[in-house]
Amino acid sequence: MQKPLDIAVVGSGLVGSLLSLYLQRAGHRVTVYDRSQDIRNVNFSGRSINLVMSDRGWRAVAGAGITEEIKKIGIPVDKRAIHKLDSSVVFQPYGKEGQTIYSLSRGILNRKMIDLAEAAGVNFKFEQKVWDIDLAQASIQTGESERGEWTSHQHDLVFGSDGAFSRVRHKMQRQSMFNYSQEFLNIGYKELHIPANPDGSHQLDPHSLHIWPRGNFMLMALANLDGSFTCTLFMPHEGDFSFASLTDKALLEAFFAKHFPDTEQVIPDLVEDFFKNPTSYLVTMKCFPWTYQNKVALIGDACHAIVPFYGHGMNAGFEDISVLFELMDAHGDDWNAIFRAYENSRKPNADAIAELSYRNFMEMSSKTADENFLLQKEIERWFSDLHPDLWVPLYSRVTFSTEPYKQALEMGDFQNAIMEKVLALPGIKTNWKTAEVERFILSELSK
Template structure:
C-alpha cells in the first residue's frame, strides 16, 4: 500500500478520469480539474471521431473492474467494410473469429468514466482553468483568464492529462533539456452523421468500420448504440479534392455524388452537417522527458498526441495508466523511480504508435482500394491461421495483443519485407494459398528467425 498523497489530475478526459479512478483506489486524495463545463451537463458533438477500444484499453478497464460496464455501451466491430468507388462493397476481417474492436461514442464513454470516478470518490472541479504550474512544488495556478489574478493550488503530485495542447507540458517546454515537437498534418477532418432508421436500427452494417477509400482523402463511419453512425471525412485543406474546394453547396453535393454516391441515402443532412461542423486539425506532438522529479508527470495526449488512423490514441493513453500502475506496485512510495521508469518505458512505445498511426492513413485511404494489397492481407491471414505461433499480422499485434508498440512496429516491418517478396512470386494471385507459397514464407522466416519474438 502507498502512503496517501494529495494528487491533482489536470484534465477530465478519458485518460484523466480513468487515472483518477486508479489513484483513488490506491488510497490517494484525487482532485480532477477541467477548464470546460462538466460534459455531462452539455451537448458534446460536432468535432469528434468515434473511439475504438482494443485490447490495451480493455486491459486497463479490466484491472480496475470496469470492463463489463463499458462493454454495455460499445458495439463490436470485427472488420473493415470497404466501399469502393465502383459501388462494390468488400470486407476485411481484423483478426481471428471472435476478435473485434469496440466502437464507442466519445461523449458517452467520457461521461460514463466521470460517473464511475465520482462513484469511486474522486472530486471533480469543472470550469476551473489551470494556466501554469510550478514544477518543483507541484503547485497549480488557476484563474479566470491567462492575464488575470491567479490562485495557487498546492499538491504532492500533479498529472498533466490535459491533452494535445497541455498547459502542464507548456511549462515543461520552457525548461532546458526538454525536447518537444508539434507537427500539423496537411489533412483536416469533419464530422458527418448517418442517423438511425425510424425503428432505431442501423442503416448500414453496424459491425463494420466503414471506409470509403479515395486516395488522398477518405470517409469513414463508426456505429453508435442509438442506431446512428459518426462519420468522419478526412481530406487535405488545400489542393485537389480538398476542403478549400468544397466552399458551397453545389460543390459539396457534386463532390459527394461523384466520390461517395452510396452515401446519398444515408447522410440526409450532408449540407447542413458539413457547413455547420468545424473542420478540425490533426497534429502529432512528441516530447521528452514526460516527468519532473517525483512531482509532475504527463500522461496520454499531453505526452504523445497522435493521428487517429490506427484508433489508438485512447488505447495508448490507457496503456500509460496500466504501466504506471504496474510500476506503482513495484516501487511503492518511490515516486521518483516510478516516474523515471514510466517515461523510459513508455517513450519508445509512444513514438512507435505515432509512426504506425501516421502510416495507417495511407493504408486506409489508398491501399484498402488496391487489389494487390487485399491479396497480401489475405495471404497473411491464411498463413497466420495455419501457423499462429509463427505469424501474427501487424494489425493484430497492435490491436489484439499487449506486445509493446515498438516491438510490434519492428516485427511488422520485418514481416512486410517478407510479404513484399512473396507478392513478387509469379502468378501469386492464382497460387496464393499453395504449399509452395507456404514453404517460401516458412523458409524466409527461418533464415531470419532471430528477429522474431
C-alpha cells in the same frame, strides 16, 4: 499499499478520468481540474471521431474493474467494410473469429468515466482554468484569465492529462534539456452523421468500420447505440480535392455524388452538417522527458498526441496507466523510480504508435481498395492460420495483444519485407495457397 498522497489531475478527458479512478482506489486523495464545463451537461458540437477500444484499452479498463460498465455502451466491430466507387462493398475481417474492437462514442464514454470516478470519491472541479504550475512544489494556479487574479492549490503530485496542447507540458517545456516537436498533417477532418432508420435500426452493418477509400481523402463511419453512425470525412485542407475547394452546396453535392455515390440516401443532412460542423486539425506531438523530479508527470496526449488512423490514441493513453500502476506496485513510495521507469518504458512505444498511426492513413485511404494489398492480407491470414505461432499480422499485434508497440512495428516491417517477396513470385495472384508458398515464407522467416 502506498502512502496516501494529495494528487491533482489536470484534465478530465478519458485518460484523466480513468487515471483519477485508479489513483482514488489506490488510496490517494484526487482532485481533477478542467478548464471546460462538465461534459455531462454539454451537447457535443460536431467535432468528434468515434473511438475504438482494443485489447490495450480493455486491459486498463479491467484493472479498474469497470469492463462490464463500458461494454454496455459500446458496439463490437469485427471487420472493415470497404465501399468501392462502384458502390459495391468488400468486407475485411480484422483478425480471427471472436477478435473484435468496440465502437464507442467519445462523449458517452467520457461521461461514464467521470461518473464512475466521481462515485469512487474523486473530486472534479470544472471551469477551473490552470494557468501555471510550480513544478518543484506541485502546486497549480487557477483563475478566470491569464492576467487576472489566481488561486494556488497545493498538492503532493500533479499529473498533466490535459491533451495535445497541455498547459502542464507548456510549463515543463521551459526547462533545460526538454525536447518537443509537433507536426500538423495537411489532412483535416469534419464530422458528418448517418441517422438511424425510422424503427431505430442501423442503415449499415453496425459491426463494421465503414471506409470509403479515395486516395488523398476518405470517409469512414462507426456505429452508435442509438442506430446512428458517426461519420468522419478526412481531406486535405487545401488543393483540388480539399475542404477549401468545397465552398457551396452545389460543389459539395456534386463531389459526394461522384466520389461517395452510395451515401446519398444515408446522409440526408450532408449540406447542413458539412457547413455547420468545424473542420478540425490533426497533429502528432512528441516530447521528452515526461516527468519532473518526483512531483509532476505527463500522461496520454499531453506527452504523445497522435493522428487517429490506427484508433489507438485512447488505447495508448490507457496503456500508460496500466504501466504506471505496475511500476507503482514495484517501487512503492519511490516516485522518482516510478517516474523514471514510466517515461523510459513508454517513450519508445509512444513513438512507435505515432509512426504506425501515420502509416495507417495510407493503408485506409488507398491500399484497402488495392488488389495487391487485399491479396497480401489473404495470404497473411492463410499462413497465420497454418502457423499461428510463427506469424501474427501487424494489425493483430497492435490491436489484439499488449505486445509493446515498438516490437510490433519492428516485426511488422520484417513481415512486410517478406510479403513483398511473396507477391513478386511468379503466378502468385492465382496460385498462392500452396505448399511452395508456405515453404518460401518459412525459409524467409528462418533467415
